[in-house]
Amino acid sequence: MSDASMPDVEACFSASYPEARTKFLSACEAAGFELEAVQNTTATGRDGEALYADIASKGPKDASHVVLVTSGTHGIEGYCGSGCQISLVQAGLFATLPTDTRIVLVHAVNPYGFSHQRRVNEENIDLNRNFVDHMSSHPDSSAYEAIHPIIAPADYGDRPEHWDGEVLTWIGAHGMDAFRQAVSGGQYTCPDGLFFGGTAPSWSNGMVRTLMQSLASKATRFRFIDIHTGLGPFGHGEKLGLGTSSDVKRAQRIWGADVTDLAGGDSVSAVVAGDMGGAFFDAVSPDMDAAGIALEYGTQDPVSVLGALRWDNWLAAHGDPAGSDASAIKQKMRDAFYPDDGSWRASVVDQARSAVTQAINAS
Known part of the structure; x- marks a missing residue:
């Protein structure tokens, strides 16, 4: 594995899905990767482009050691994952791999959300809640149902941007942990x-499986390794086992003792059903010797992250995505x-490089 110096990191990041895709394909082709494009024919991008x-x-x-790195499971979060993938390819991290090792990069697991700058897919599905057994009973949704009218109202009216009295009252009665689990679980x-x-199962679900x-x-x-953004201290990459x-x-033996256990309650994330780790x-x-983060x-x-999600959800469900509110709401999502x-951006690339290197080298 090459130890080449990092490229211009900022140039590896993009402002749109088509730009990110072009950069990714160009970098991988130049680095000798085999490429396969899997089209989502059920949707189109923000500007009508194919996804x-x-x-x-x-x-x-037929390598016995496989390392898989994915970006864009949560759509808009793919801008970060794409930049990391492109930067590592251009830096020559995969120029010389260990014997019997195969690296696989998936760019834009959810290309619709990537293009439209949403966290969800074309069906408003959060992919990291979609990998359940849909032939069996779905996980209980009663806690969310109780809070849905106040967390995702049809009309925000003059309510404060992030929180409102009804939400605070619910938290006061049930606690912040219960609120987080009810909303994001x-x-x-x-x-x-x-x-x-x-x-x-969504289109992305089938493709990933x-x-x-x-x-x-x-x-x-x-x-x-599945790359995400939106939780935790600014710029810090938490490794969620x-x-x-x-x-x-097993993941801690590969990526370090700081790999967190969702079930143990030591993570910034709520315990979720149907994440891609299940697939x-x-x-x-x-x-099999298998481990993932x-x-x-x-x-x-x-508060700000949830506020952005609430506004984006309102825009898609009750607003006008082409209306006067759209630009400001999409800026909230990017922020x-x-x-x-x-x-x-430099920090997330450095941390991605460390995590991918550990995955490649760990026995």
């Missing part, structure tokens, strides 16, 4: 609401998930 999840691979197809009954997990199953069929050691507590312990562990055999970069305080800050 693709691009899969770039390098190394033996995932729900399956309010399709116009926040953190909706869907009622059937197909890829993971193919990679797992040849691997004996499988590492997975995926899977069970034993899976998290990863569904794909691997019980005896979500690399979650902090941006703003939780919450893709800060226009050079030091933040």
